[in-house]
Amino acid sequence: MSDQTSATALGSDARSVQQFGYEQELKRGTGRFASFAVAFAFVSIATGIFTTYGAVLNSSGPAGIWTWPIAVVGQVMVALLLGSLAARIPVTGYAYQWMSRLANPVLGWIMGWISFTFLAIVAVAVDYTIASTVLPVLLGYTGTAANTALITALVLVIQGLLVAFSTTWTERVNGFAVTAELIGMLLLVVLLLIVGFVAQEMNFANLFATAPVSGSGYFAVGTLTQVGPWALGTLLGAFTIVGFESAANLAEETKEPARVVPRAMVQAVLASGILGFLFLLVVTMLAGDPAELAKSSTPIADVVTRVLGPVVGNVLLVLVVIAIFACGMVILMSGVRLVWAMSRDNRFPGHSLFDKVSPRTGTPFAATVLMLVITEAILLVFAFQTDALFTLFGAATLLPAVIYAATVILYIVKRKSLPASQGFSLGRFEVPVIVLASIWLLFELSIFRDASFASAWLYVVVMVVIGGIYLVVLLARRGVKGLAMPHMGSIDADAKPIALESDR
Template sequence: MEWTYLPMPATPIGGRAHKSDKDVARSQGGLHVTITRPEDKRGADFSFNSSSRKSANILVFKSTMTAVDEKGPRPSTQLGDVRDLQDLTLLGYKPELHRNRSMFTLLFQSLAIAAIPYGFGSPLISAVYGGGQLPMFLGWIVVLILDECIALSLSELASRFPTASGPYYWSFQLASPRYRTVLSFITGWCWLIGNWTITLSVNFGFASLVAATVNLYRPDFAVQPWQLLLIFYALCFLTFLVVAFGNKLLPLVDTICAVFTAISILVTLIALSVKADVGRHSPSYTLGHYDTTLSGWGNFSFFIGILPAAYTFSAIGMISSMAEECDKPTTKLPNALSLCVPVGGIAGLFFIIPICATLPDLTDILQAPVGQALPYIFGRVTGSPGGGLALTVLVLIITFFCSISITVAASRCTWAFARDNAIPLASLWAKIDERHGTPIWALVLTTVVQLLLGLINLGSSSAFLAFVSVGVISLAVSYGIPIAISLTYQRREVRAAHWKMPRTVGFAVNIIAVIWIVFELVLFSLPTVLPVTAVSMNYAIVVFVGILALSAVWYGIYARKVYRGPPESDGLTIAS
């Protein structure tokens, strides 16, 4: 083991660092200390001695660290510089994941998760029901502003408490001692279910797009539920293999995705603008056409039409689970969080405006196979199945990248929640594959849950779509709880964060974020079309409440005995 040594204060690095831990044996002037605990028998934890903690950012691993446990040496892991390791210990956790991400790769991952052409294009049929061009264009801008308020609010919290635990950790640290355990448990389950089901929506959306692409050449083809399921399963397994064994390459994958998405948007803009086989609309029609007769909601149709934009950025907070895989997360993570919406939003305009300018008749689009409007629009506007296929393939590739990036984030969320004993068989799901630096069993659980939920589509497409909508609702609730708690206590915990908004701006942004989240819960619980039938009914809120009820039962029966919340911590401040 090679080190560049500059000393720092004696602080145990490793294990879950509750103040009550008594099992740390410090070396007297040495560099290394071993910690052994009943629940974690792995060795090779560390402490350092110095007069100034500020020197921590100079002490860096020159090569790698090898840990030893009862089974012998474990493979080396790049855990980062000592300042990052000590910061994580102050937050109550031991370092286990590779820190191989930068601010830009975190930003690229967040953009890959948003996947603008897929995120907006897959649920595009809702924007058509919602009135067409006006909610597509103006709704996009409105949602960008509102979602940026959420992103800025989360950025402050992520800067103060940068751990993979994310929102449920924030809720625990912000809430009063009387309620924090229960609030963090509720937040955590919303966070977990949101991660699982929003990932499910991406992977199944890929299958639906593939089926709609087939219809470009075979309009009479009616895809069967089992065929969609097989496509969905194939993507899940392929994504699993990439995430499980390609951890070192994942930052590169996110970077490639960002470049490929930009190129695809440019290609789509040129292709639609040049071909325009069904004609080009005037500027006023392109940006302002609004048909309120299609959804049955009348003037409220505009809000139905903004669902695609809201879905696109619904998972912006998921990269908070990557906090333990980047260096200097107190600044790099919030920077990436806050930049995702404006960068993605501007890029999205170059995708949306050409579609608005060349959009076919709205009533024709409503007949698109499998409810996927995008391949149909591409085929009509380019004037040939081949043109539609070429543009749709670009979107499918972006969706595959999205599947990888969002599965990575969801597996980290699962691992973190298991690490705090919040889910059944927690000790299994919290294990790390040291060779690849992957929470392999958490990834297995994330994938298996999707495979099982996919079976629901064989019996009822309405019930399955409810699970898809639950993803947005659950994530919104998990964002809203810590933001609301922070507001309740006058934002006192974020005032000393490394990354923060000015006081007045912060209050205004937080309030707007909470109001928008509440409205999102209503919006994603409504049926797209009136009058409501058994098929068109939106069962998302029923499924969401049902899942929360099951988690409450689990808490009452067993979890309350073992789940005490994440470790207590004052967080990382400018003064720390």
């Protein structure tokens, strides 16, 4: 792209923000790869698989990995619908903005608060993975509740410093980490395959084994408060393949966001889904005795070091740590952008403190400090529970399912009156995509009736109550009209994509 073309595109992007009632405050430096990297890093198959594989072995056995393709297809459908909204409303705040402008500001505020509660807990869940499932094997120490909490707290601080002081360096670190994750996971798949075949350790029967779970009633629907073993395995993909919409939360920092962001989201889900499934197949065939492996708190790391040896295994585990670190960093950055976006509209508690972009760093500095404090507080609450990791990943899976379902319902209700797309359209595939996304989300949400998610529901209820109290205060002070969003020309006037020549 020439300098003149680039300048024209950037000018168009600035005007695009203005039609939503905002001024361009954040620097537009995020290109196509960086946008993809943000979405891919949030998904982070290394993080998701290292976090949940052990839980799936215990709930569903090795055969639980076959739920992964279902989750991937379902999330691709969701990504297509969210991408279609991102192309129409390319503004920081993603689901909060979409719901506020297409439905009403009260529902939009609720969506924003739920998104905030999700980002806060998933940042902790991801960083907790480093300290609880990888570092003990990599550094050869015994993990305890205390040292796991301390390491997680330090990781959060380092991520917070990067996000607070430089978006450029945050994206550079993330770009390096995503490259490392892609290379590392590919190397893991190839090396594990080669060594496994040479050593004759590949056991194809593991792919269809259910142990340590009984095969009796394996595919049962379950009861009102209990989900069947096979369905619980879906959480492996449901926890991992989330957060791709984070690319939309950086829309005001992305060049040509209406075109770039939707494609980045879909590409991240597809890349993660394909590479992640290959890795799961290989690891499961090399699991040895699945029932014995299920007893380990670090099953993936155990398989990697056993098959590849400590030296090669440790090198690849370092790449995994880098990938997980980037995932947590991107989540933290996405949470910061949401806090800033809601504060800019005078809707977040203490908004006058958190609605500013620092002239020195070019980042929402105060919002970053707030997000860091909140994540550390959540860590303190959960870290010393005996099932801390399961509780964290349960809540971090439940909340995005709720967000996605609400957003898809919004799309269905408003699809006939949506503003013109500025770079992405589903065309004749819109209805099939809606049907498949709806079926998937209904199935996913039904899993959370299981009693094992009681603690996850408790976190959601507590956070919703806190948000509800603040919403009541907002409505008492301003009324519904006082929560109105800045104007949106592309909806109010059913505007077509911006004509650059006429604006000169």
